[in-house]
Amino acid sequence: MYKFGIVVFPGSNCDHDCYYAIKHVLGQDCEFLWHHETDVERFDCIVLPGGFSYGDYLRTGSIASLSPVMKSVEKFAQAGNPVIGICNGFQVLVESGLLPGALIKNSSLKFVCKWIKARVENNRNLFTDNMKVGDVLEIPVAHGEGNYFCTPEELKALNENSQIVFRYCSEKGDITPESNPNGSIENIAGITNKAGNVLGMMPHPERCAEEILNGTQGRLIFESIISWLNLNKKVTGRA
Amino acid sequence: MKEFKVKVEVKLKPVVLDPQGKTVLTALHNLGYEKVEDARIGKLIELKIMDSDAGNVRERVNDMCKKLLANPVIEDFVVKVEE
Numbered sequence: 611m612y613k614f615g616i617v618v619f620p621g622s623n624c625d626h627d628c629y630y631a632i633k634h635v636l637g638q639d640c641e642f643l644w645h646h647e648t649d650v651e652r653f654d655c656i657v658l659p660g661g662f663s664y665g666d667y668l669r670t671g672s673i674a675s676l677s678p679v680m681k682s683v684e685k686f687a688q689a690g691n692p693v694i695g696i697c698n699g700f701q702v703l704v705e706s707g708l709l710p711g712a713l714i715k716n717s718s719l720k721f722v723c724k725w726i727k728a729r730v731e732n733n734r735n736l737f738t739d740n741m742k743v744g745d746v747l748e749i750p751v752a753h754g755e756g757n758y759f760c761t762p763e764e765l766k767a768l769n770e771n772s773q774i775v776f777r778y779c780s781e782k783g784d785i786t787p788e789s790n791p792n793g794s795i796e797n798i799a800g801i802t803n804k805a806g807n808v809l810g811m812m813p814h815p816e817r818c819a820e821e822i823l824n825g826t827q828g829r830l831i832f833e834s835i836i837s838w839l840n841l842n843k844k845v846t847g848r849a
Numbered sequence: 850m851k852e853f854k855v856k857v858e859v860k861l862k863p864v865v866l867d868p869q870g871k872t873v874l875t876a877l878h879n880l881g882y883e884k885v886e887d888a889r890i891g892k893l894i895e896l897k898i899m900d901s902d903a904g905n906v907r908e909r910v911n912d913m914c915k916k917l918l919a920n921p922v923i924e925d926f927v928v929k930v931e932e
Binding site: 705711715716719759 | 861866868869872916917918920922
């Protein structure tokens, strides 16, 4: 059993969903981590959940990226440990500089809340190791600012380093403008850092982790993290 | 020590699409203001700072912009300092 830490900022609202999926669906140890905490050493993986941290004031994720816990998360990530940011968590990761680019207002100006399809673009990282490139996942999104933007140089680097993990796609897996819910550059739905141990994604895997939620493919991401921990970390044996 | 009034204008970079501005542009056209060719929406942040030197203030506010007030990936900023 591994210990997952779920960071709670004022305004996080998917923290309990993540807790439920990780603890009760996947049977892992899980603890909430208040944004003032600075000791994150006891964790094997850190989750930055969705929500509206600090009311999305100034820019989404900008205030949260400066909270005390993020300094420790940065060190945790630099040491090669897994960090996953979902939705608002992705916005916090780009604002903190752990991931490149920015997330801006959806091109439609509307908040989108629906099921989308995301194609696996790369499985050579600890989050999608159990999937095949080209697999199409069905996952819900719910955001007003998920429009991924970066400079042409950054985009080139993302492609060259295989940092793009998910792209919005059609039912059949084609990358089309119609399947892009928010106007993201190149239909980007999720990216990792260069080292591959920090993932940011707009879709919500914790919302499709068991049958009753009409989808279980989100579980694959957490299972991939657990497999990686099995290979790379000693089980801590916490009850 | 003097009181400085600082205005920081934060604007989306020209290459970044501004859907909010586009919507406002359409609304202005609907109101009959057809000569409006473009609308871009930014932010104005006003700060009150006690310091002895305007140069100091400018330098510190520039730092604040880079660290928090603006996101250099998508935004440009202009700092105006008044005594």
